[in-house]
Amino acid sequence: MPLVIPGLQSKDGSGKEDWSNKLMGKKLGEEHNEVTFAKTDLPKEHRVLKPDSMSTMDHKPERLNIHVDEEGTVKNVRYG
Template structure:
């Protein structure tokens, strides 16, 4: 019995896997998106290093009017709500108001 118990414990420890939680339509890791919404990586490519402007886009700026309808701009030190909205694009600015990161949350 002891050998069987040890073998069983060994088997469970060796065969245990940690599976990531993936919820279709909610989990977004920056890869392909089936909802037609641009992915995190696509927004990073469009925005990182740029300043946001009210009306026009060029090599160094991006127009706020071209952002998704549901978005939030976050500057360093800003207080923000912790509600989870997978369709909301969060845009994080650095100390010079350049985009440093984005995510959906």
């Protein structure tokens, strides 16, 4: 039986690749449109990391880390 880690290996559209497709190049905001993704639709376990922000080094496999640039545009998405 294969090891399944929720959020990392998922058939329900919540895996890293799916989140990358939804978020890359967009900004986070209050509603969806062609350049914005609604914050309310992010998974419960997430954090947004700006280039100069500090973050803990704890590893949470279910937590979505969203890396944004200085303008708030998503540049990287990963779990951990």
